[in-house]
Amino acid sequence: MNSTSTAATLLAASGLGKRYRRRWALSGCTLEIPAGRVVGLVGPNGAGKTTLLHLAAGLIAPTTGTVEVLGGPPGGGPVQLGRVGFVAEDTPVYQGLSVAGHLRMAGYLNPRWDGDIAQRRIAQLGIDPRQRAGRLSGGQRAQLALTLAVAKRPDLLILDEPVASLDPLARREFLRSVTGTVAGHGTSVVLSSHLVADLELICDYLVVLVASRIRLAGDIAALLAAERRRTGQPVRLDDLVIASMSETGDAR
Amino acid sequence: MIRFTWLQFRAQAAVVAGVLALLAVAAAGPLHRDDGSLRLWLGVLVLVAPGLIGMFWGAPLVAREFEDGTFRLAWTQSVTRIRWMAVKLAVTGLASMAAAGLLSLIVTWWSGPLDRAAMNQFATFDQRGIAPIGYAAFSFTLGVLAGALIRRTLPAMFVTLAVFVAARVTEFSWLRPRLLHPVLLRLALNPRSTGYGQQGTLSVLFGSPTLMPNPPDLPNTWITSLTIVNARGDGLTTGELNSACPGIGQGGGGGGGLSHTRAPQAVVNRMQDCVARIGTTYHEAVTYQPAGHYWPLQWYELAIFLGAALALAGACLWRIRRA
Numbered sequence: 001m002n003s004t005s006t007a008a009t010l011l012a013a014s015g016l017g018k019r020y021r022r023r024w025a026l027s028g029c030t031l032e033i034p035a036g037r038v039v040g041l042v043g044p045n046g047a048g049k050t051t052l053l054h055l056a057a058g059l060i061a062p063t064t065g066t067v068e069v070l071g072g073p074p075g076g077g078p079v080q081l082g083r084v085g086f087v088a089e090d091t092p093v094y095q096g097l098s099v100a101g102h103l104r105m106a107g108y109l110n111p112r113w114d115g116d117i118a119q120r121r122i123a124q125l126g127i128d129p130r131q132r133a134g135r136l137s138g139g140q141r142a143q144l145a146l147t148l149a150v151a152k153r154p155d156l157l158i159l160d161e162p163v164a165s166l167d168p169l170a171r172r173e174f175l176r177s178v179t180g181t182v183a184g185h186g187t188s189v190v191l192s193s194h195l196v197a198d199l200e201l202i203c204d205y206l207v208v209l210v211a212s213r214i215r216l217a218g219d220i221a222a223l224l225a226a227e228r229r230r231t232g233q234p235v236r237l238d239d240l241v242i243a244s245m246s247e248t249g250d251a252r
Numbered sequence: 253m254i255r256f257t258w259l260q261f262r263a264q265a266a267v268v269a270g271v272l273a274l275l276a277v278a279a280a281g282p283l284h285r286d287d288g289s290l291r292l293w294l295g296v297l298v299l300v301a302p303g304l305i306g307m308f309w310g311a312p313l314v315a316r317e318f319e320d321g322t323f324r325l326a327w328t329q330s331v332t333r334i335r336w337m338a339v340k341l342a343v344t345g346l347a348s349m350a351a352a353g354l355l356s357l358i359v360t361w362w363s364g365p366l367d368r369a370a371m372n373q374f375a376t377f378d379q380r381g382i383a384p385i386g387y388a389a390f391s392f393t394l395g396v397l398a399g400a401l402i403r404r405t406l407p408a409m410f411v412t413l414a415v416f417v418a419a420r421v422t423e424f425s426w427l428r429p430r431l432l433h434p435v436l437l438r439l440a441l442n443p444r445s446t447g448y449g450q451q452g453t454l455s456v457l458f459g460s461p462t463l464m465p466n467p468p469d470l471p472n473t474w475i476t477s478l479t480i481v482n483a484r485g486d487g488l489t490t491g492e493l494n495s496a497c498p499g500i501g502q503g504g505g506g507g508g509g510l511s512h513t514r515a516p517q518a519v520v521n522r523m524q525d526c527v528a529r530i531g532t533t534y535h536e537a538v539t540y541q542p543a544g545h546y547w548p549l550q551w552y553e554l555a556i557f558l559g560a561a562l563a564l565a566g567a568c569l570w571r572i573r574r575a
Contacts, residue, residue, distance in 0.1 A: 054324075057324075059327060075332070088328075094260070094320075097259075105259060108256045109256055110329055
């Protein structure tokens with residue numbers, strides 16, 4: 001494995017690939033992201049964002065290459081699982097279980113669980129703890145899923161398209177609550193979206209994924225500065241992303 | 253993890269516990285034993301309960317997690333998914349066995365006097381005693397594995413039921429008679445109780461009619477075979493029968509107690525003469541499991557299905573690790 005991969009590395013991937021039957025969902029992915037960053041993973045639908053995040057969360061195993069998260073194999077054991085908070089796409093919850101039931105469940109399953117944080121968040125959001133999770137609105141369900149992930153006090157929070165199903169106002173509110181909860185804890189964040197505007201709001205590191213391959217990866221300020229030097233004029237992040245997406249081949 | 257499993261499972265467990273408690277109270281009080289059909293229906297309940305457990309507790313256990321996408325929530329908590337699966341299997345599996353065991357206990361106790369009067373304990377073998385505990389464990393783990401492989405609840409439920417029924421039918425019709433050595437009984441052919449015909453519906457298509465002795469009266473035993481053989485052990489062929497008794501089966505009716513319409517006396521005499529002639533070289537060979545084999549067979553049955561359940565549970569763990 002990558003010799004520079006340590007606990008100070010958020011994610012280190014080398015030649016990482018995942019194949020489903022005949023289709024490669026992700027291939028030749030080599031990445032090294034330092035810890036403590038808020039990483040935006042952007043790319044069109046079907047580019048392999050969910051595959052990369054599932055690999056990082058240990059939900060699936062790679063077909064080729066290796067991946068380490070916070071210096072350990074994803075899903076390698078209870079300690080590693082406890083260090084990573086994961087909010088899956090469409091924010092799944094148990095339909096028949098109440099909000100309070102979900103908090104109890106997470107309390108049972110996570111040794112680092114902070115019940116006060118969780119209850120305070122649910123109260124601030126105005127969600128009735130007795131409500132069944134199946135009857136929550138999309139925004140409330142996303143907030144419940146985020147609460148479950150945040151209150152286990154992870155070192156890394158992974159969010160897969162957390163705002164895709166939310167309206168613009170709820171989107172902004174949700175993203176702000178992500179930064180609000182991780183601020184001051186040194187928690188790293190990786191979140192994916194197919195909209196650059198979502199990521200621009202809170203991210204300081206960018207990874208662009210197109211057709212199962214990495215097109216662009218780096219510190220957002222550094223990427224913008226380099227592009228400004230190259231073109232001689234100020235550039236916007238979405239122009240940079242669109243330019244990298246429309247490049248042909250694996251030029252980078 | 254145990255507390256979490258219980259948190260999710262307790263509502264279903266409470267419903268089943270309530271039904272069992274009601275049944276126990278009813279069995280101790282108002283359910284009178286003078287109704288023979290009630291004994292039948294309670295037996296059917298014990299018979300189908302393991303299948304229902306596999307369909308409704310086993311199959312959805314993993315399939316629903318995939319269907320609703322909640323596996324992504326469950327498997328990203330600080331518990332490895334192997335442990336998640338192992339605890340789910342253990343807690344819900346033990347509950348399945350307890351439910352089937354209690355149901356069987358209630359029905360076995362309630363039917364006791366009727367069963368003793370019926371003197372045919374092997375007829376209700378699968379509906380009494382400890383065997384249903386094994387069936388439930390097997391059906392449950394089968395359901396979990398089907399759900400883990402198919403990942404859709406409804407198809408997994410039907411596959412569970414189909415495989416469970418196939419396994420049970422194979423077991424009781426093929427394996428169970430071979431588990432313990434049967435007792436062999438040789439009897440002379442009795443002209444007054446031996447008929448002529450075919451047994452079973454399908455044998456009309458495939459077999460040809462032959463002599464049919466009445467089974468001997470052996471209370472509480474299980475007669476597994478009844479044949480007509482000679483001293484060397486060869487069976488009676490159609491050719492030998494027809495040459496010894498030309499015109500057999502013609503003229504209506506039979507000689508034994510099987511016929512409802514009375515045959516003409518001449519035909520009855522001809523038939524009885526025929527059986528007597530055959531009886532000089534052939535005899536009736538009966539194999540049966542004696543009454544004392546009932547409990548050893550119950551234990552065998554429990555062990556076989558528990559062993560199969562453990563193997564299936566292992567397959568579930570293996571499957572979940574690779575999922």
